[in-house]
Amino acid sequence: MVATAISSLARLTHRGAVAADGKTGDGCGLLLQMPEGFFRAIAAEAGFTLGQRFGIAQFFLPMDDALAAPIRDHLRHEAADLGLTLAGWRAVPTDPDACGTEALAALPSVWQAFINLPADDDIDAHERLLYRLRRRLEKRFAGTEGFFAVTCSSQVIGYKGLVMPERLPDFYPDLRDSRCASALVTYHQRFSTNTWPEWRLCQPFRMLAHNGELNTVQGNRIWAKAREAQLATPLLPMAEVLPAVGGGSDSFSLDNMLELLVQGGMDFFKALRLLVPPAWHNFPHMDPELRAFYEYHSMRMEAWDGPAGLVLNTGRIAACALDRNGLRPARYVITKERILNIASEVGVFDYDHRDILVQGRVGPGQVIAVNMHSGEFLDTAA
Numbered sequence: 001m002v003a004t005a006i007s008s009l010a011r012l013t014h015r016g017a018v019a020a021d022g023k024t025g026d027g028c029g030l031l032l033q034m035p036e037g038f039f040r041a042i043a044a045e046a047g048f049t050l051g052q053r054f055g056i057a058q059f060f061l062p063m064d065d066a067l068a069a070p071i072r073d074h075l076r077h078e079a080a081d082l083g084l085t086l087a088g089w090r091a092v093p094t095d096p097d098a099c100g101t102e103a104l105a106a107l108p109s110v111w112q113a114f115i116n117l118p119a120d121d122d123i124d125a126h127e128r129l130l131y132r133l134r135r136r137l138e139k140r141f142a143g144t145e146g147f148f149a150v151t152c153s154s155q156v157i158g159y160k161g162l163v164m165p166e167r168l169p170d171f172y173p174d175l176r177d178s179r180c181a182s183a184l185v186t187y188h189q190r191f192s193t194n195t196w197p198e199w200r201l202c203q204p205f206r207m208l209a210h211n212g213e214l215n216t217v218q219g220n221r222i223w224a225k226a227r228e229a230q231l232a233t234p235l236l237p238m239a240e241v242l243p244a245v246g247g248g249s250d251s252f253s254l255d256n257m258l259e260l261l262v263q264g265g266m267d268f269f270k271a272l273r274l275l276v277p278p279a280w281h282n283f284p285h286m287d288p289e290l291r292a293f294y295e296y297h298s299m300r301m302e303a304w305d306g307p308a309g310l311v312l313n314t315g316r317i318a319a320c321a322l323d324r325n326g327l328r329p330a331r332y333v334i335t336k337e338r339i340l341n342i343a344s345e346v347g348v349f350d351y352d353h354r355d356i357l358v359q360g361r362v363g364p365g366q367v368i369a370v371n372m373h374s375g376e377f378l379d380t381a382a
Contacts, residue, residue: 001339002175005030005185008341008348010166012189015344017197018164023100026190027202028168029160030175031209033184033315033372034153041179043114048088051116055130055154058092060108060199062146068109071141075113078136082129087114098171103162108146108199110172117154123316124265126154128235131263135241148200155315160202165189184372186313195249203251207259207314210251211344212307212328217250220304224257233264254304258312268317269367275304278365278380279324309362311342319369326364334358334377340370 009028016026034056043050057075061068076086092110099107115133117126134152141147151158159172169175188202188209195201203209214220224245231238244260245253254275261271273294280286280294309328312319320330320342332342333349334357341349342362362368369378 001185002030002032002035002180002182004339004341004349005187006169006175007350008343009168009187009189011348012187012343012345013165016165016189016191019100019102021100021102023098023164023167024102024162024197025164026197027160027162027199028165028189029158029187029202029204030168031151031156031158031186031204031206031313032180032182033313034155034157035180035182038174038177038179038181039114042090043087046088046090048090048114049116050087050114051085052119053117053121053126053154054087055115055117055126055152056157057113057115057130057134057152058150058157058159059111059113060146060148060150061111062144063107063109064146067144067146068111071137071144071147072111072113074140075133075137078133079113079115082133083118084129084133085116087116089113093173095171095173098163098167099161100163102197103199106146106162106199108148123154128263130154131259132236132240138246151206153206153315156206156313158204158206160199160204162197162199162202184313184315184318186311186318188311201249201252204311204313205252205255207262208251208255208310208312210254211309211330212323214250214254214304214306214308216302216305217253220257220302221245221253223302224253231260231264235265236263254308257304262314268314269319269369272312272319272321272367274301276308276310276321276323277303280365309344316372317369318372319367320362321367322362322364324365326366330362332358332360332362332368338375340377342368 079086090112130152134149163171174180186204188204190203228242245256262268274297277294306323307325307327308323309330310321329344334340335351335355367380
């Protein structure tokens with residue numbers, strides 16, 4: 001699926017801008033369900049000892065090692081404080097020749113921290129520990145130019161950059177390695193509208209990728225800040241992970257808010273519907289209990305309204321959602337080989353029309369999803 005996603009991403013080049021150097025784009029990327037076998041092989045080659053459970057923190061770090069080294073050292077300390085073990089650091093192979101002059105001017109070094117987790121099977125607890133680790137580093141080095149945590153997870157890993165889509169696998173040779181195999185990949189070509197292109201703002205983010213604009217984002221950010229004193233969960237020390245919504249693009253803010261709710265113990269789909277609800281007010285045939293759910297939560301969280309088309313990837317769940325305006329296209333195809341492809345337009349995925357089992361488009365307020373463990377296809381319109 002990695003090669004398929006790369007091919008699909010390259011066919012979305014027209015959706016982003018190109019700098020005068022002809023090689024710097026608005027930003028593109030992939031978010032992969034963790035290719036465990038690939039990284040176990042990489043760790044073995046590097047001499048790392050990985051436990052039964054591990055996660056990887058992928059970072060953009062400053063090119064100046066005098067600035068990057070303290071970040072790497074501090075991660076080891078914070079990991080140990082959380083009961084985690086740093087197995088080792090890997091400088092991710094990259095090829096600067098894939099970048100234009102604009103991208104090179106802000107080029108970071110890319111590093112992966114291999115982190116051993118408790119041997120139990122509590123994936124949610126593992127993700128929460130890695131989330132806390134990331135937030136500690138983000139807050140400690142918030143003022144360090146060139147520092148950004150791309151992903152920090154046992155379930156997903158992100159590869160992104162200010163390059164043209166067809167050059168992403170050139171910049172990251174990992175993506176050309178046949179061992180880098182994944183059953184779930186989200187891909188995104190950014191069109192920078194309200195913010196200047198930056199390495200850190202390339203998408204996908206840690207959970208979602210977004211097509212559109214969140215026109216309510218200023219109010220959403222203000223209300224998120226205002227309600228921080230009311231946020232509480234026994235699963236997270238709130239002082240450690242707040243503020244809930246950081247700076248950056250509207251998409252990044254929504255990703256931050258969704259991640260906080262999920263890591264705080266809220267069901268993924270509940271968190272998604274709380275943030276991006278359907279137009280439930282004038283839906284006469286809605287189940288009364290469902291209507292009560294939306295009415296109750298509308299008093300506690302304002303909708304993050306678009307136009308917004310979202311694709312989401314937790315490594316365990318793949319989903320696509322449209323906000324209640326439904327003004328962004330999202331078309332999907334399911335083939336006989338049980339491949340699901342969702343994109344903003346047709347033509348990004350090669351298939352024989354005779355192999356189509358299901359095809360359609362996601363409508364206003366609709367969510368479709370796949371449980372990657374059970375293979376179950378979920379559809380709110382069904």
